Amino acid sequence: MVKKVELTPRKKTILKAIVNTHISNGEPVGSKSLTTNQQIALSSATIRNEMAELEEMGYLEQPHTSAGRIPSEMGYRFYVDNLLQQYKLTAGEIVKLNSMLKAKAAELDRLLDNASRVMTALTGYTSLSVKPQNISPSVIKFSVIRVDGITLLLVMILEAGTVKTSYMSTPSEVDDEAALKLQNVLNHHIAGQPMEQVTLPVMMAAEREMGEHAFLIQSAIKCIYDTISEPEHADLRLEGIDRLLQYREYSDVMRLRGLLGALEKKDEIVSMISGADTDKVNVLIGSENAVDPMKDSTLVFKTITQDGHIVGAIGVIGPCRMDYSKVITTVDYLSRSINGLIGGALPPPGENENDPNNGGSS
Amino acid sequence: MVKKVELTPRKKTILKAIVNTHISNGEPVGSKSLTTNQQIALSSATIRNEMAELEEMGYLEQPHTSAGRIPSEMGYRFYVDNLLQQYKLTAGEIVKLNSMLKAKAAELDRLLDNASRVMTALTGYTSLSVKPQNISPSVIKFSVIRVDGITLLLVMILEAGTVKTSYMSTPSEVDDEAALKLQNVLNHHIAGQPMEQVTLPVMMAAEREMGEHAFLIQSAIKCIYDTISEPEHADLRLEGIDRLLQYREYSDVMRLRGLLGALEKKDEIVSMISGADTDKVNVLIGSENAVDPMKDSTLVFKTITQDGHIVGAIGVIGPCRMDYSKVITTVDYLSRSINGLIGGALPPPGENENDPNNGGSS
């Protein structure tokens, strides 16, 4: 049923027009409504024939006999891959984007949240931001701060610059000197290696070096372990959920519920995103999404990387009939900006340089 | 129309029965269906009369002439204040609650998240957790860690034990000694006082003490200021939004959208919660909620306090016909547990001691 033939330019024009109008009004588009289109100087009958062929080829679908056509997933895919017109951010939009990012926000957390908010505001879709868990990262540097007699604060600087802190209770009183000692020993023996390699011999060496305060090592290592290897329950945040409801695709309660339920399973989403391409905007249309209740939706996202590691992602979720052009551009712009701000390799995008680089994925 | 008269015991029983059955099935309850109730050995006609009077008094409403009655907001209020039967957490539920809390989680953030999750799981309603912003807290103790030549990490221990960190770029190379110096000076001059009191003279004194590294003070103070006085954009999190959709109250898309939209305005919700009573479970029924789109919903929450300050809150949001008994008990149990864990004055609740202490609020 689906023949893989190159589309004629005319078919492309028609397909593009169909997708565009369907995206904007959500209704099946009929042959007649296309005759008003400037690009297409054809009668409705001709268009009907072309549409029939496009359907034959798999790019269009008909909800029922006497309705217009809507793009199939394959149609959207083709549109995204080949027909997308470049969206140009307006000056106002760029100002909005930048002002959001300029807000004192050196920390990734806050950057992601801000980005999420502005994405929702600009695109009108629900947006998401992800901070994936670090898989047992190693600590670059320790610092031990004595809070009071029996409480220490461990500060851990992790690989990507992330900072974690954790309070640690000590079995007995410790003084500043002991804290400093602990700090030195931790930096000496533990820092720089993944936690799996902190084996018994390593710990014993550390204890030896601690001298009379050896008892601190046990608690400290447990504390470190708990802090950095905690699952961090895959932080996924949604912003603007109410936006979903403006599309009739989600007025079916069961479908909406399914989607929301799926989005609650944050780990799944996060692992999906973590496995994606890091160098482009990923567009997962309909059943390209692994999770079943998302098969009616489209997820557009791009990862944030630092030193080659994925440290997060931002994206947008909405119906398949999505303003791809605008969404992709926005996601791309923001992710580049963030990458730039956190000191990644990519420069922050200039105001005129928007190259979404949207490649297919399925 | 609403006469303030004491209800007869029989009226109470009937009202209670009505609320209970309406809560469980969501439909208007008719006089006949109540005759099967053991507590009420009356004919439907008698019950009808009582119901008519209860409606007269304002406790019940009739969606339309030939439907049963549903509780009015006032009915719910009375139910919550006077008729609520003690819900007894089952052993299994307590296990669930505790296991969630035992998970290594000394940090409030994680505690709140966990609590939220388990609340949703146990009650079946959407739950929320709030971490309000600290209004310009003062730093108890500073620690300065030299990351590399031109980067320092400031660690700030705030009043309630919260730890904040922030990277700070230095204008020129600094060594360990300078970092240590900065730490001492910050602890000496800045620690312990609210940021408003860090005035020019204070800063100058600090700079004087810094000697050749005086230039660090400016950046440091700006950095501190940015970090601790940042609005922290009122952190409100929802868990289990999909749960909302199982109630027919929210199958009306516009209403649902309104509610979700309102919940997106996190600041409003947070400020509402921050202004609430700290020593009991707050129950805001329908129009007792300040925000308009929440007027069809009920919000049950309790604040988490530490040293008398509100440091967070957990709660549940759902339709007015909510399983108040279970929800209130769960929220109370969890909030007490958390208060206990973060070292508040209240002891964590024992397994048999559930005293929700639900007072009216409007």
Added chain:
DNA sequence: TTTAGCACTCGTTGTGCCGAAGTGCTAATC
């Protein structure tokens, strides 16, 4: 004071009908 009975109300459900939109196909036209 309670209850049985009955007329009444009103929402819900199911049915049939009609119009609108849009198609596919055929035959005429360029």
Added chain:
DNA sequence: GATTAGCACTTCGGCACAACGAGTGCTAAA
């Protein structure tokens, strides 16, 4: 051969209408 006009056909959505049922209020009897 490609395009177009015309027409019969299909399907959905909305509307009116009737039948039904649940539940009430009221009256009169127990």
